[in-house]
Amino acid sequence: MKAVQVTRFGDPSVLTLVDLPDPEPGPGQVAIDVTHAAVGLIDLHARQGLYKDREGLPQPPYVPGLEVAGTVRALGEGVSGFTVGEKVVALPGNGTGGYASVFISQQDRVISTEAYGIDPALAVAAVPxxxxxxxxxxxxxxxxxxxxxxxxxxxxxxAATFPGIxxxxxxxxxxxxxxxxxxxxAAATKLPYDAVVDSDDLPGALxxxxxxxxxxxxxxxxxxxxxxxxxxSGRLLLVGNASGDWEHTIPSNAMWYGNTVVAGFNAGGYIPAHPETIPPAARAALEAVAAGLIEPDIEILPFADAxxxxxxxxxxxxxxxVVLVP
Ligand SMILES: NC(=O)c1ccc[n+]([C@@H]2O[C@H](COP(=O)([O-])OP(=O)(O)OC[C@H]3O[C@@H](n4cnc5c(N)ncnc54)[C@H](OP(=O)(O)O)[C@@H]3O)[C@@H](O)[C@H]2O)c1
Structure with a gap:
């Protein structure tokens, strides 16, 4: 299969187009012929070496990419409920393997988009x-x-998926x-915000x-x-750190005075502990995307331009x- 590998931690030039053996699905797994692979900030963090020597996180050489769209290629032992050729997206699993023409996913991470007629580039950009x-x-x-x-x-x-949901x-x-x-x-976005303000003008802009x-x-x-x-009694939901401020701390006394809740959500830890949340969330996400509630701008590039x-x-x-195509 065609794939992009991180050969060592470093700048984007370490991303190398390679040919690798086609992987086969094991028990409980689904093989997907990938048509579109999403690029996420976490792919950059991993490539830069932010997770160097962290157990369970990708270490070179590895194929980056968490989310793919494509069609079912083959079913592993014990897998049912999918047919070969069916259009699907895969949710992030072990954090690798997305930038490849064949992707292996655990079956509970594979979501059929067949009944929703969603364009695969939009499906991979929005559904997971x-x-x-x-x-x-x-x-x-x-x-x-x-x-x-x-x-x-x-x-x-x-962030772009939150207003629609x-x-x-x-x-x-x-x-x-x-x-x-x-x-x-932001002024031209199709995302269903009632208003978008400049964060550099906070709090006055609000x-x-x-x-x-x-x-x-x-x-x-x-x-x-x-x-x-x-x-x-408002709730602040922490879902990422795009600013790269890894030293940030929360003033706990401000929470006390404000009667506020600060909660974290990390899908990598939450979903394995709550797998029952996937089917209802998948239905809701597919309906929201099909209804046009989640239409981010999408730029498509070939694997060679990873x-x-x-x-x-x-x-x-x-x-x-940004979405990559093989
Ligand atoms: N909790 C989870 O399960 C989960 C799932 C997916 C992603 N994430 C995390 O969510 C974060 C975003 O990921 P993503 O893939 O959505 O990345 P992304 O597409 O690059 O989006 C990051 C957004 O943050 C903004 N931003 C960056 N630095 C900023 C700053 N200093 N001040 C204000 N805005 C800033 C960017 O604005 P500009 O366009 O102006 O740069 C951009 O809109 C990452 O930390 C990722 O690991 C978490």
């Missing part, structure tokens, strides 16, 4: 992250109908924040508005500012998602 957004908003933070939601880094790959769950108002360079793209739930994949200064943007894809994310020159 939307599934995680649904699980985060329901399981981790218990979003209730009528509540207001603020989403930081509003056009980012993961929040809308579906009955949120009353959904506002996004983006940096100044992204305000033009007037006196406060939110029941704040979704924060960015971290750093924005995370600290968020504590003052929460309504009484280094360019990583550079674009590193340079912050992507308005939505």
């Amino acid at each position: 992250n939307a599934i995680m957004a649904h699980i985060a908003l329901t399981g981790a933070i218990h979003l209730a109908a009528g509540e207001s939601v603020l989403v930081h880094g509003a056009l980012g790959a993961f 929040a809308r579906q769950l009955g949120a009353s108002r959904i506002v996004g924040t983006v940096r100044t360079a992204r305000t033009g793209a 007037g006196q508005e406060k939110f029941d739930v704040i979704v924060d994949p960015v971290g750093g200064t924005l995370r600290t500012q968020s504590l003052d943007l929460l309504a009484p 280094a360019t894809a990583h550079e674009k994310l590193e340079n912050h020159s992507v308005n939505g998602r």
Whole structure:
């Protein structure tokens, strides 16, 4: 199969196009002929060596990529419920293998898109992250109908799935924040935000508005500012650290005074402990994407340009998602 490998930790030039033996599905696994593989910030973090020597996380040489769309190629022993040729997406599993023309997934991570007529580039760009957004908003933070939601880094790959899922769950108002360079793209977005404001102008850009739930994949200064943007008994949901501020700490006394909750959600730990959350979240995500509630900008590049894809994310020159094709 055709694949892109991280040959050693380093800059995007370590991404190398290679030919590898076709993998076979083991018991309980599904082999997928990949048509589209999503590129995520976590792929960059792993390639840069942020997870060097961390047990269970990818060490070179490895094939990066967590999410793929394609068709079922073969079923491993004991797998039922899928037919060869069926259109599917795969949720992140062990954190590797996506940038390849054949992907092996555990069967409970494979979601059929066949009945929904979703374009595969959109499917891989939106469905896995939307599934995680649904699980985060329901399981981790218990979003209730009528509540207001603020989403930081509003056009980012993961963030972009939250307004559609929040809308579906009955949120009353959904506002996004983006940096100044992204305000033009935000004005043109099809994502269902009621408003998008410049995060560099916080808190003034929001007037006196406060939110029941704040979704924060960015971290750093924005995370600290968020504590003052929460309504009484509001919940701050930490889902990432796109700012790269790994030393950030939360002022716990501000939480005490503000009656606020700070909760973390990491799909890599949460979903294995709560596998029962996948089927309802998958239904919700597929319905939201099919209804046009989650339409991020998508840029498609060939596997051979994987280094360019990583550079674009590193340079912050992507308005939505980058998707690779074999
Ligand atoms: N919890 C989970 O299960 C889960 C699932 C998926 C992803 N994640 C995490 O979520 C984070 C985002 O991942 P992604 O794939 O969505 O990345 P992405 O597409 O690159 O999106 C990152 C977003 O954050 C914004 N951003 C970066 N630095 C910022 C700063 N200093 N101030 C304000 N905004 C900033 C970016 O804005 P610009 O466009 O202006 O740069 C962009 O909109 C990562 O930490 C990833 O590991 C977590």
